């Protein structure tokens with residue numbers, strides 16, 4: 001399609017790296033289908049996004065005005081990741097005020113002068129109001145979640161069934177009334193705001209306003225795989241009564257990922273050479289995602305576990321909780337004396353400061369397991385490579401991702417939960433050896449992880465004319481959006 005003939009799609013994520021990046025990955029995927037993408041964000045986020053757009057892409061970055069100081073946020077704070085925890089809610093609330101500006105941009109830039117209205121607006125689940133705006137203009141609206149179905153379903157149900165702090169069970173366990181099939185939850189799986197929430201606090205007020213708007217959308221797209229995540233997806237089909245499409249896994253291409261890396265402690269080449277020197281399935285990769293970190297004492301216990309065991313490992317280290325993640329730091333300061341040098345000399349471990357080429361590591365044949373915080377991207381990256389997990393969820397949906405993987409998928413064992421969890425090095429070592437060792441449970445988990453890898457591969461291919469589930473879901477989404485566009489065009493022609 002020539003550029004001027006292309007149909008357009010509008011993409012609008014909430015201003016947080018964990019949303020902006022999956023939406024960009026989605027935009028790049030949809031662009032391949034021949035659509036022109038208008039990707040909307042605030043000025044400073046757009047500035048950062050420029051460098052992430054591949055040179056051969058025609059994605060248009062569209063600025064929506066936003067002034068953080070109008071909301072008592074620090075100047076230039078336009079991204080969740082630039083804010084301390086106590087100001088995140090304020091950014092979420094401020095983002096709700098983007099509605100009038102979005103209407104203006106839609107009318108003046110994204111529709112006016114175009115031969116056809118956008119086929120669809122794909123918006124963030126924190127922008128529930130977008131569905132009404134889209135419909136006012138006769139445009140299809142879909143929500144997109146970079147989080148998994150089960151994780152988001154737990155989040156949705158937990159916020160709508162408050163409070164949780166009075167759980168009567170002496171073990172601290174409870175069920176969710178509208179999501180009993182999710183099984184038992186434990187109070188340690190609640191973020192501080194959920195633990196305190198009673199329906200009258202600011203977080204509850206925000207969530208109770210936002211979550212019910214999801215029902216207004218024409219469909220919900222998830223970066224997940226149907227077969228893997230059916231419990232959560234079925235929950236949304238039941239609760240919202242709208243189509244739910246699992247279109248994943250959708251990951252940022254390797255070249256764009258490389259641009260994301262903060263100061264990296266290692267080059268991909270160095271990492272791969274080190275991995276090449278190890279036998280297949282002998283290495284544990286350890287990372288807690290792009291922002292999360294553990295406490296200083298947990299770091300020490302993890303190091304002791306690695307020091308005392310025989311397992312090969314790559315460990316991406318950042319300053320422990322309570323220390324500025326962007327500060328200059330020396331990993332050695334937080335580890336047992338001589339640890340870094342010892343493991344290097346023993347050729348057992350590689351300690352990497354701040355950032356490592358995760359996808360390249362996980363796809364290496366020497367890697368057998370991934371000890372991680374269970375962020376959804378890390379989970380998908382592990383599973384597409386058939387790598388079993390050792391879960392150490394820290395916040396948000398990570399608790400529920402770990403639960404899904406451990407209780408339903410059978411590819412994960414949880415070792416700790418959150419930053420206050422007192423985990424001992426003996427237990428960490430036991431879990432590592434359980435998942436990686438020559439024992440029935442470990443073998444079964446690793447077999448299962450390989451099976452899941454195969455299952456995911458099938459969802460994104462077409463074989464003998466039969467399309468995989470994720471391809472089919474993407475097609476269904478497009479045909480629903482195009483049908484609405486067609487109907488709207490006919491209505492307009494009739495009224496003229």
Ligand code: UDP
Nearest residue numbers: 018289290291316355356358375376377378
């Ligand atoms: N990542 C990476 N190297 C690192 C840490 C993280 O490449 O050292 C990437 C990782 O591959 C994933 C993303 O950053 O794509 C982290 O996303 P996830 O959803 O797992 O966790 P979050 O950072 O959002 O908590």
